[in-house]
Amino acid sequence: MEGTLVVESKFNSRIYQLKWVRKLNLEKAVLASIVGIALLLGAMAVSSLDNPLYHSKKQLLIGFEIHLPKIAARIPTFISYSLQLLVMYLAGYFFFYINSRWLVPVVLKEQGLFHYILSSASVIGVFYPLWGQLLAGLPFSKILGGVFSANPFVAENAFGAALVLAMSLPILLAINWARQNSLITALKHEKSVAELDLLKQQLNPHFFFNTLNNLYALSLTRSDQTPDSILQLSELMRYVVYKASEPLVCVKDEVKYLNDYLQLQKIRLRKSLDLQFEAKIGDRNLLIPPLLLIVFIENAFKHGVENAEGPTFLHISLKSDGHSLNFNCKNSYEPISNSHAGIGLINLRKRLQLLYPGKHRIVTSAEHDIFVANLEIDLQ
Structure with missing residues (x-):
């Protein structure tokens, strides 16, 4: 649209x-x-x-x-x-x-x-x-x-x-x-553009606060990985600042951004994490809106992996044949009373409604200590 x-x-x-x-x-x-x-x-x-x-x-x-x-x-x-x-x-x-x-x-x-x-x-x-x-x-x-x-x-x-x-x-x-x-x-176009800009402005601080928390945790442990993590964080923030302002980005850039974020999170965590990320992209130059998929991964860490007391896992799958995109995120999960998803998932639903009205589907489920989120987008 x-x-x-x-x-x-x-x-x-x-x-x-x-x-x-x-x-x-x-x-x-x-x-x-x-x-x-x-x-x-x-x-x-x-x-x-x-x-x-x-x-x-x-x-x-x-x-x-x-x-x-x-x-x-x-x-x-x-x-x-x-x-x-x-x-x-x-x-x-x-x-x-x-x-x-x-x-x-x-x-x-x-x-x-x-x-x-x-x-x-x-x-x-x-x-x-x-x-x-x-x-x-x-x-x-x-x-x-x-x-x-x-x-x-x-x-x-x-x-x-x-x-x-x-x-x-x-x-x-x-x-x-x-x-x-x-x-x-x-007027509809102007309203959609204004709403998208507002949602991105809300998303950037949300990501910024999360990554600052990551850096703070590393500095407390005086880890040798802190300098590399700061460099990696710099790359992530550069992507957010410059790419988020663009209406569309190459899916290969989005995949690299997700990989960098996952590596940074894996270094920060003190627990063992079974992390798997599978990306099967037919056309790696396929254009998609930036910062759509990161929301699922942020929620997986914040509300799932970090709160789990036993073995933790995070399995991510991204597939696209050029006509549609399917993103699946499955992670260990332990329900916490009075917890809420935050603004990330709310903004994501609003952005998708503006960008792909009637051409997307989000399904989430939580069963047997496993949380699953699946996103399907018709790109045509």
Whole structure:
């Protein structure tokens, strides 16, 4: 999910960087189309002049032809026709603009369908006679044979205005829905990123405190292994500081990190530990989120191995075929009253829910002094 959102965000960002894309919206696109259509029809109207197929004494029919020499010879006529055609189309654009800026986003969205119908009827009733009178007075309307009635209150004019509102309504609703959906998606992405950052900030101090305890225990025993352990701890902390900030890391780096941590813990413990770590990775460059698996191992030591009085063991298995990942952690365990798992496992569940919603499964069980934790992730 996170990878998909990042790719989508980068693509949208690159598209949005184009100046003409930032300035483009539906209203401007419709207006530009109207201007283009007016110029095209103006050129076709001039090209149809004096052509018996289209031009008679009663009216001019606009034919589907463009005659550039005739247009060049009648530039003033071409400009006049185009401007008058533009005014005709602007009548429809006027009602579309009101629908886009006021009727749909304000009336329909905030007050409901009933008020939208009443407001639309009021807009049509007030403005359609004014536009009808203006269009009927255009000279080009008479050349076309009286397209618009001399009576501005004719029902056809009101029907035309209502048709513009009705045809633009589903388009505006679809665009508003798309904008809201895009906004919701962006907000979800920002929320997920913020939550992941917060969880990582909680995880780093948690690990830091645990490793400081390890170092303190070694210093008390004045062990000869203390210098090596400090160096190893430094490598672990370097990984946490630099790799934890990355969204994905190679699984081979995560495996090395786990091995270093296990060796440090094995040195610190004063008891015998049967430690086994098996990693079968088909693609060692496979990318996974950092610091997911360490939580199980930390809990195994803190709540299992360290508290066990008898023989202790910790068996870890990590397998991946490139399509899925399976991590199994089995350790000796002795229940302690009033014990709790701490923030590590809680954060892990939250991170997995954000990173792999519906594509992961955590199963834990404690039976016969053995604690088992299993994690399965669908990486596709």
